[in-house]
Amino acid sequence: MQKLQIIKIGGKIVNDGQKLDRFIDHFTQLDHPKILVHGGGNSASRLCKNLDIPIQMNNGRRITDTLTLDVAVMVYAGLINKTIVAKLQEHPCNALGLSGADLNIIPATKRSGTEIDYGFVGDIQADEINTYFIKRLLDEQIIPVFSAITHDEQGQLLNTNADTIASVLAVALAKNYEITLTYCFEKVGVLHDEEDEGSLIKHMTMDYFSELKDDGTIHDGMIPKLDTAFEALKRDIDKVYIKHAQNLTTKIGTELAL
Amino acid sequence: MQKLQIIKIGGKIVNDGQKLDRFIDHFTQLDHPKILVHGGGNSASRLCKNLDIPIQMNNGRRITDTLTLDVAVMVYAGLINKTIVAKLQEHPCNALGLSGADLNIIPATKRSGTEIDYGFVGDIQADEINTYFIKRLLDEQIIPVFSAITHDEQGQLLNTNADTIASVLAVALAKNYEITLTYCFEKVGVLHDEEDEGSLIKHMTMDYFSELKDDGTIHDGMIPKLDTAFEALKRDIDKVYIKHAQNLTTKIGTELAL
Numbered sequence: 417m418q419k420l421q422i423i424k425i426g427g428k429i430v431n432d433g434q435k436l437d438r439f440i441d442h443f444t445q446l447d448h449p450k451i452l453v454h455g456g457g458n459s460a461s462r463l464c465k466n467l468d469i470p471i472q473m474n475n476g477r478r479i480t481d482t483l484t485l486d487v488a489v490m491v492y493a494g495l496i497n498k499t500i501v502a503k504l505q506e507h508p509c510n511a512l513g514l515s516g517a518d519l520n521i522i523p524a525t526k527r528s529g530t531e532i533d534y535g536f537v538g539d540i541q542a543d544e545i546n547t548y549f550i551k552r553l554l555d556e557q558i559i560p561v562f563s564a565i566t567h568d569e570q571g572q573l574l575n576t577n578a579d580t581i582a583s584v585l586a587v588a589l590a591k592n593y594e595i596t597l598t599y600c601f602e603k604v605g606v607l608h609d610e611e612d613e614g615s616l617i618k619h620m621t622m623d624y625f626s627e628l629k630d631d632g633t634i635h636d637g638m639i640p641k642l643d644t645a646f647e648a649l650k651r652d653i654d655k656v657y658i659k660h661a662q663n664l665t666t667k668i669g670t671e672l673a674l
Numbered sequence: 675m676q677k678l679q680i681i682k683i684g685g686k687i688v689n690d691g692q693k694l695d696r697f698i699d700h701f702t703q704l705d706h707p708k709i710l711v712h713g714g715g716n717s718a719s720r721l722c723k724n725l726d727i728p729i730q731m732n733n734g735r736r737i738t739d740t741l742t743l744d745v746a747v748m749v750y751a752g753l754i755n756k757t758i759v760a761k762l763q764e765h766p767c768n769a770l771g772l773s774g775a776d777l778n779i780i781p782a783t784k785r786s787g788t789e790i791d792y793g794f795v796g797d798i799q800a801d802e803i804n805t806y807f808i809k810r811l812l813d814e815q816i817i818p819v820f821s822a823i824t825h826d827e828q829g830q831l832l833n834t835n836a837d838t839i840a841s842v843l844a845v846a847l848a849k850n851y852e853i854t855l856t857y858c859f860e861k862v863g864v865l866h867d868e869e870d871e872g873s874l875i876k877h878m879t880m881d882y883f884s885e886l887k888d889d890g891t892i893h894d895g896m897i898p899k900l901d902t903a904f905e906a907l908k909r910d911i912d913k914v915y916i917k918h919a920q921n922l923t924t925k926i927g928t929e930l931a932l
Contacts, residue, residue: 466725467724467725486753489752489753489756489757490748490749490752490753491748491752492752493751493752493755493756494747494748494749494750494751494752494753494755494756495744495747495748495751495752497751497752498747498751498752498773498775498776498823498831499747499831501773501775501776501825502775502825502829502830502831503829505775505778505825505827505829506827506828506829508778508827510777510778511775511776511777512776512777513773513775513776515756515759515771517756517759517760517763517769517771518756518759518769518770518771519768519769519770519816520763520766520768549814552814556807556810558777565756567759567760567763569763569764569766570764571760571761571763571764572760573756573757573760
């Protein structure tokens with residue numbers, strides 16, 4: 417089976433011009449075919465703040481109202497996505513920026529039935545992904561660059577977690593490709609001590625993850641990230657890594673195992 | 675030769691939800707293949723104002739500095755482009771939103787050598803357009819939806835006039851398709867008296883345009899629009915129309931002739 421690399425980069429890299437340039441240098445060195453998924457980090461929140469749009473949170477979860485969604489679409493599908501595409505074209509790598517609405521690649525369902533109304537948040541499923549056009553693009557040596565914006569097929573754009581998009585795309589494409597899924601962020605991998613880059617956990621099993629969750633070693637944003645990553649691993653993804661963006665082309669990082 | 679319709683819609687339609695929905699209804703009724711190019715109107719200026727980004731003008735021409743470019747990319751390539759794509763998918767029409775950086779379809783050159791420094795403004799030429807991927811998309815029954823953002827192939831995004839993008843795309847594709855180019859806006863066509871929708875000029879020749887320019891009947895923004903439209907007509911475009919967005923599927927409007 418043909419190999420495919422799916423790389424997700426986080427907002428802290430995307431929002432730093434120098435870090436982004438360095439990441440893109442590494443990304444362009446990877447063999448084709450490959451897919452890039454990007455987050456947006458705090459840039460949407462910053463723009464909300466500058467526009468006096470209140471950031472609504474409920475139990476640590478953001479509520480995406482109409483104005484917040486507009487900002488997310490502007491920042492993620494607009495500025496960040498096109499900035500990355502232009503930088504890739506410079507190399508030259510033939511990139512195509514996509515939201516989930518484009519080519520109807522990622523249909524989503526507005527989250528409902530939860531205690532809290534999260535607003536315009538889209539939940540996605542691997543068997544809903546339209547893999548036909550992704551395969552056609554990859555066959556043409558094109559690099560799809562996904563922002564975390566989806567749609568409900570009824571004309572409504574939705575905001576979806578970028579880690580989830582990377583994981584769900586991987587699962588959807590696993591019947592056609594032997595997939596390596598790599599989450600890149602600004603640390604060397606999952607750490608025993610988050611202040612010590614020397615405390616890298618090179619191999620992480622699900623049991624070990626549970627243990628480290630229970631004792632508080634792994635906490636906050638790393639928990640949903642690892643949950644999402646393990647979700648992919650459980651569903652036929654060959655290899656899943658968590659790496660520093662600068663180490664993309666090296667073996668340094670955390671490899672997940674069931 | 676296969677027919678192709680290239681439709682440009684202006685900012686005043688794009689910025690009005692109801693008008694946009696009506697336009698999209700008409701647009702979806704057109705035969706395939708077709709391309710949509712959209713402007714952004716004053717929505718980028720509004721966002722600049724809300725963000726306290728000063729709007730710099732010189733002799734009535736906008737200067738695109740770094741912050742203004744970011745706003746243009748967010749609004750044109752982000753919010754407006756993806757809103758249109760999501761609305762088209764609802765019908766369902768398989769749309770793909772594009773900037774000129776995506777697939778390197780519209781390489782541009784940063785304007786230079788002018789008396790005024792316009793900033794991040796991109797000039798484009800028909801023989802630089804990468805028509806290969808446009809043809810591939812149209813063959814797959816995909817509807818390309820272009821925002822007015824281009825790039826210099828060196829990693830820099832640029833702002834380009836949307837009327838010009840429609841005209842230059844038409845010229846670039848004229849060797850492969852028999853093209854109808856239609857500029858849609860919020861008036862019934864070119865008018866003798868801009869306050870009187872009954873004063874429609876049904877046929878406009880270049881000589882007549884010169885005459886009406888000289889006597890002041892045609893003025894302001896209509897002059898560059900018609901210049902751009904005639905430019906296309908001079909370069910092998912079959913038919914060029916200026917129409918009300920609501921009249922897209924009718925014969926009502928101004929037809930240009932050399």
